[in-house]
Amino acid sequence: MTGTERRGDVALHEVTKRFGPTLAVDRVSLTIPHASYCCLLGPSGCGKTTILRMIAGHEEPSSGRILIGGQDVAGLVPAQRGTALMFQSYALFPHLSVRDNVAFNLRMRGVPREQRHREADRMLELVRMTAFADRMPAQLSGGQQQRVALARALITNPRVLLLDEPLSALDEFLRLQMRSELKRLQTDLGITFVHVTHTQPEAIALADLVVVMNQGIIEQAASAREVYARPRSPYVARFLGGQNVIMGKVRDQDGRHALLDGPGGALFRVPLHERRPRPGEPVWFAVRRDLIHLARAGAGAVTAENSLEGLVEAVEYQGSFVKVTLATATGEEFLVNEPEAAFFASPVARGDRALASWQPDQVHLLEPDRAGAGGSPSLTAAA
Amino acid sequence: MRRLVPYLQVAPLATVLLLFLVIPVGMILVVSFWSYDQFDIYPDFILDNYRYIFTSPVTFSIYLKTIYYAVVTWAITLVLGFTISYYLVFHVRNLLWQIGLFLLCTVPFWTSNIIRMISWIPFLGREGIFNQALLATGLASAPLEFLLFSDFAVILAYVHLFTLFMIVPIFNAMARISPTVIEAAVDGGAKPWQVVLHVVLPLSKTGVALGSIFVVALVMGDFFVVRTMSGGQSGSVASALNNEIGLLQYPTAAAGAVVLLVIVTLMVAAILRIVDVRRELAA
Numbered sequence: 001m002t003g004t005e006r007r008g009d010v011a012l013h014e015v016t017k018r019f020g021p022t023l024a025v026d027r028v029s030l031t032i033p034h035a036s037y038c039c040l041l042g043p044s045g046c047g048k049t050t051i052l053r054m055i056a057g058h059e060e061p062s063s064g065r066i067l068i069g070g071q072d073v074a075g076l077v078p079a080q081r082g083t084a085l086m087f088q089s090y091a092l093f094p095h096l097s098v099r100d101n102v103a104f105n106l107r108m109r110g111v112p113r114e115q116r117h118r119e120a121d122r123m124l125e126l127v128r129m130t131a132f133a134d135r136m137p138a139q140l141s142g143g144q145q146q147r148v149a150l151a152r153a154l155i156t157n158p159r160v161l162l163l164d165e166p167l168s169a170l171d172e173f174l175r176l177q178m179r180s181e182l183k184r185l186q187t188d189l190g191i192t193f194v195h196v197t198h199t200q201p202e203a204i205a206l207a208d209l210v211v212v213m214n215q216g217i218i219e220q221a222a223s224a225r226e227v228y229a230r231p232r233s234p235y236v237a238r239f240l241g242g243q244n245v246i247m248g249k250v251r252d253q254d255g256r257h258a259l260l261d262g263p264g265g266a267l268f269r270v271p272l273h274e275r276r277p278r279p280g281e282p283v284w285f286a287v288r289r290d291l292i293h294l295a296r297a298g299a300g301a302v303t304a305e306n307s308l309e310g311l312v313e314a315v316e317y318q319g320s321f322v323k324v325t326l327a328t329a330t331g332e333e334f335l336v337n338e339p340e341a342a343f344f345a346s347p348v349a350r351g352d353r354a355l356a357s358w359q360p361d362q363v364h365l366l367e368p369d370r371a372g373a374g375g376s377p378s379l380t381a382a383a
Numbered sequence: 384m385r386r387l388v389p390y391l392q393v394a395p396l397a398t399v400l401l402l403f404l405v406i407p408v409g410m411i412l413v414v415s416f417w418s419y420d421q422f423d424i425y426p427d428f429i430l431d432n433y434r435y436i437f438t439s440p441v442t443f444s445i446y447l448k449t450i451y452y453a454v455v456t457w458a459i460t461l462v463l464g465f466t467i468s469y470y471l472v473f474h475v476r477n478l479l480w481q482i483g484l485f486l487l488c489t490v491p492f493w494t495s496n497i498i499r500m501i502s503w504i505p506f507l508g509r510e511g512i513f514n515q516a517l518l519a520t521g522l523a524s525a526p527l528e529f530l531l532f533s534d535f536a537v538i539l540a541y542v543h544l545f546t547l548f549m550i551v552p553i554f555n556a557m558a559r560i561s562p563t564v565i566e567a568a569v570d571g572g573a574k575p576w577q578v579v580l581h582v583v584l585p586l587s588k589t590g591v592a593l594g595s596i597f598v599v600a601l602v603m604g605d606f607f608v609v610r611t612m613s614g615g616q617s618g619s620v621a622s623a624l625n626n627e628i629g630l631l632q633y634p635t636a637a638a639g640a641v642v643l644l645v646i647v648t649l650m651v652a653a654i655l656r657i658v659d660v661r662r663e664l665a666a
Binding site: 056058077078079083084085087089091092093094095104105107108109152153156 | 561563564566567568569570571572573574577581582585586
């Protein structure tokens with residue numbers, strides 16, 4: 001790789017940020033490759049926005065280094081970093097027209113009026129806002145203001161575009177439309193996008209690299225498919241959704257599989273790979289909602305391995321599948337997404353007892369959470 | 384009955400304005416056309432009072448002096464008001480400190496106007512504290528004469544009295560600027576001075592306009608400060624009116640008041656023409 005190809009690399013080395021006694025970001029290390037779409041995902045207060053603001057240069061890290069394109073950016077103002085930040089509230093200049101808002105950076109650099117207006121109009125065309133060039137920000141809708149903010153950020157010709165919850169203020173329809181437009185822009189421009197969000201579908205739809213954060217640290221940084229299908233910890237599995245997180249205590253293990261005692265007398269057999277847990281040790285694992293077999297339960301206790309019995313609490317038809325919520329002995333909601341045809345072949349209804357079972361090779365073993373205690377309070381992400 | 388409610392709601396303010404603004408101004412306007420002699424004033428309709436004002440060479444010089452005071456005071460209070468507000472809003476982030484420092488700005492107003500004026504005299508006089516300090520430290524070999532009973536003293540007192548009227552509205556306007564807008568400007572490559580020039584200043588325009596109206600109107604209408612601080616050596620439009628009242632020349636004074644009112648109204652209108660306060664406040 002030559003230098004120019006790596007100019008949009010963003011690297012964080014042991015970055016820590018304190019606000020008084022509060023630790024917002026705790027020794028985070030992360031490398032975001034050039035021209036990739038990276039989503040920082042986590043609940044509010046997890047430190048994702050602080051990381052974004054430190055990359056942008058609006059906050060300085062308490063310790064640690066930030067490199068953009070291999071260059072240490074400590075002490076540099078945003079313009080020198082080659083970053084542009086799109087604010088969550090858009091932060092358009094209320095006293096300037098749309099065109100002048102977009103041309104702001106060029107005006108600061110002393111570009112002649114005619115040239116900067118030409119450039120601004122070109123940017124407005126890119127975000128399809130040409131017709132609104134002479135309006136004032138107060139006369140625009142939220143979605144339109146956002147496009148202007150995007151054009152204003154892009155006119156600086158940044159190597160890294162930073163987006164702070166860019167879609168959270170939009171309604172559902174606009175959100176989906178803007179989401180695909182962001183992805184298109186990122187691909188067309190070939191620059192690095194770092195996008196902060198608390199919405200899981202947004203992150204996995206957009207990102208090449210999903211960074212799941214919790215309490216100032218990174219729980220997992222991997223591709224969208226990896227974090228979704230192979231979450232590292234119970235926190236990631238719960239936050240990304242699509243998985244049921246179950247805990248059992250090791251009864252026995254033979255080096256390839258472990259036998260776990262689950263709640264309510266359930267017994268789970270899980271593949272171990274490299275892990276060698278001691279007997280009595282708690283082990284978390286995840287099973288995907290769509291890889292579970294659901295059957296009406298007969299009377300009597302559960303005897304089969306890798307199954308849980310529960311009371312059907314809700315049945316939701318979702319089109320291609322049916323979402324069944326079970327109350328089981330795990331104490332957490334247990335969700336099954338059964339294909340439509342399979343469900344209606346032997347349907348269950350609210351109040352029925354049902355047996356959920358899965359194959360041992362479909363179990364994904366989890367490591368304990370990095371932040372706080374393992375199996376921290378359940379965070380139910382959007383299903 | 385229901386239709387009367389809005390009228391009842393505006394009635395108190397309308398009454399106050401009628402009694403204390405419309406009727407007095409109307410009376411001044413009427414009296415300005417009356418005639419007078421040494422002993423009394425007589426209802427009449429003559430233009431002599433106005434003719435006197437517009438033909439007297441004193442009028443021109445006195446207006447020039449007053450406008451000079453107004454412009455210099457306005458310029459100084461504007462710079463002070465803008466910088467102090469900027470400091471309070473953008474550097475003192477802590478609300479408690481902001482309130483504390485703001486109260487500090489109002490300290491001069493805890494005493495009466497007259498005491499504030501008079502206390503300058505022992506400070507600035509020929510044998511005053513300031514001159515003695517200069518002599519004692521060897522910074523000056525002779526007492527500075529221009530400190531008291533001079534234009535300098537008049538403008539100093541105006542600035543002392545009226546800076547707060549500039550600070551309050553500008554502070555108000557600046558406090559409404561969203562911090563993210565400032566950050567957006569920095570992100571857009573603006574240097575600190577460019578942020579002030581291209582973002583803070585335009586967004587503080589309303590406050591600047593309101594403060595300017597206060598200061599200009601107050602200086603244009605003052606006679607007490609100019610009399611005290613110039614030691615009677617200088618005059619303003621209002622102090623000339625005051626003299627005329629002292630000589631019982633009410634109709635001339637009334638005509639002078641009408642002319643002053645028209646001129647101040649024109650100045651305010653000019654300020655409002657530059658800054659559309661109503662639109663800015665609505666936004």
